[in-house]
Amino acid sequence: MHPSTLMMGYGYEPRLSEGALKPPIFLTSTYAFESAADGKRFFEGITGKRPGGSEGLVYGRFNGPNQEILEDRLAQWERAEEALSFSSGMSAIGTALMAHVQPGDVIVHSAPLYAATEKMIDAVFGKFGVKWVDFPAHASPAEIEETIERAKGLGRVSVIYLESPANPTNDLVDIEAVSALRDRMFADAEHRPVIMCDNTFLGPCFQAPTQNGADMSVYSLTKYVGGHSDLVAGAVVGTRDALAPILALRNTLGTITDPNTAWMLLRSLETVQLRMEKAESNARAVATFLKDHPKVERVSWLGFLDPSSSQGEIFKRHCSGAGSTFSVIVKGGEPEAFRLLDNLKTVKLAVSLGGTESLASHPAAMTHLSVPEARRAELGIGDNLVRVSIGVEHEDDLVADFEQALKAV
Known part of the structure; x- marks a missing residue:
């Protein structure tokens, strides 16, 4: 089915909620377990002691019905394995970067970026010895290769961060070229950097970076997905492996979106x-x-x-x-x-x-x-x-x- 069709009911079964055609808003901070064994098993998934994530609902900082339905539907637009929702676009970007960047690492990014993203990379991550090297969004593959090569000389390159189209110049990044360069230039490396792409300007309808070589797309859901200037939220969409450390960190930080905002986004996705x-x-x-x-x-x-x-x-x-x-x-x-x-x-x-x-x-x-x-x-x-x-x-x-x-x- 097309994503626009799936937005009407994917991931939700009315019979489980008294026949309500639309999901109720689940305003609760915690969830009751049917047994102590269930509670243990759910926490094993949440904490990573057992692979596969939580099998059930645990606590509002980890998951919730509204957020899970939202994430299931967001993933459909890019045919991605998984999606995670956040309290804002910047909390999505910040959590994703923190999950993949270690002190002393190097971030390669396209330019320009949204100013708050650039400030986070420079001023916040810079406090932990993280360096960055950038290339113009419209750069040729040869120019991008030269930038990545220069970054490799500065330390471990952990993230290649893209914004396409760039804000506010609208320059496009060749995501496929970046992906091919990453695969070739780090083929024998101990660590292969993840590729993140901010898809806020064209997503979710007009571009799917994860289909062009990015490991994940980041979104300010405040913008086109929310679409009514009445909420603030963010998301990361991508491969299960790339999102696993982000989910673990989100569980610790509590940067998940709230149930009411998630419900509003479900409404908005029907008309996006x-x-x-x-x-x-x-x-x-x-x-x-x-x-x-x-x-x-x-x-x-x-x-x-x-x-x-x-x-x-x-x-x-x-x-x-x-x-x-x-x-x-x-x-x-x-x-x-x-x-x-x-x-x-x-x-x-x-x-x-x-x-x-x-x-x-x-x-x-x-x-x-x-x-x-x-x-x-x-x-x-x-x-x-x-x-x-x-x-x-x-x-x-x-x-x-x-x-x-x-x-x-």
């Missing part, structure tokens, strides 16, 4: 494909209008990629849709970008993306403000860049809003 397809259609209309506007320098919507270019070729291999988040580079600088933002009416001035409503923000002054100015310039995050997330309003109203706002620029 409808919402993402409508938003992409709207994005095409808005981006097409902006592309030829005299006050706009460039629009970085993936639908405009030249199929014969290296980025266009990656898009054809990895993506089934162009998404609805992109950057608009206006002619001028911060004053012109701010005037555009301040004069939008239907499109709201707010960070985040992937909701039903259209949003616009200024990465250099907002989400990436913590990134040093020189680093932002190096990454292509200029003062004239506006990030846009297109929602599901009528496309004519969105085009009209940008048209009137640009008159003030």
Whole structure:
């Protein structure tokens, strides 16, 4: 079955919940065992003394019915072995990295990254002697190979962390090339680094990194999956082996999402494909209008990629849709970008993306403000860049809003 069909009932049996068509919200911190032997067996699975994980429900920090149904359904989008839900996108990323990175290791990552991810790698993991080496998201396989080779000289490379499309430039990473390089360059090594890919911008409908060579995809479920700007959550989706240490650490840290948020995400998953397809259609209309506007320098919507270019070729291999988040580079600088933002009416001035409503923000002054100015310039995050997330309003109203706002620029 298609994932969009499975979202209506996969992993849930109504007869086990008084015939309720939709899962109840299980607001409990702990679960009663039928016998002491059951309790022992469940804890053996939770603690890793017995392989296979818990056979039953134990405690709210470990698992719960709403979270398990959510995880079963999330895995379907990438045909993955397993999924884990988290209290936020950053708790998903942080738990995944902590589970796989040891003090003194080296992380190779694409650039740019979401600013909080970059800060975590640099400032938080840096306290434990972890080093990092990066390559541009649009780098060629040869450039990526050179970066990995340089990283190998600094210590044990434990993680190759990708963000594709990159936030906010929309540059694509060749995940297949990275996977092939990893397999070749670490074929005889004692340790083979895991490949993590942030799939927030195009997931879960338009890209499946685990099908292109990544060991796991990480998500901010706050964005397209949640889709209504009313919750915060995250996820990791991937192979059972890659997720096993992450699950063990999540059990210790308690970074699992809560039952109510998990239930809301189950509701949202039923319409995620409808919402993402409508938003992409709207994005095409808005981006097409902006592309030829005299006050706009460039629009970085993936639908405009030249199929014969290296980025266009990656898009054809990895993506089934162009998404609805992109950057608009206006002619001028911060004053012109701010005037555009301040004069939008239907499109709201707010960070985040992937909701039903259209949003616009200024990465250099907002989400990436913590990134040093020189680093932002190096990454292509200029003062004239506006990030846009297109929602599901009528496309004519969105085009009209940008048209009137640009008159003030």
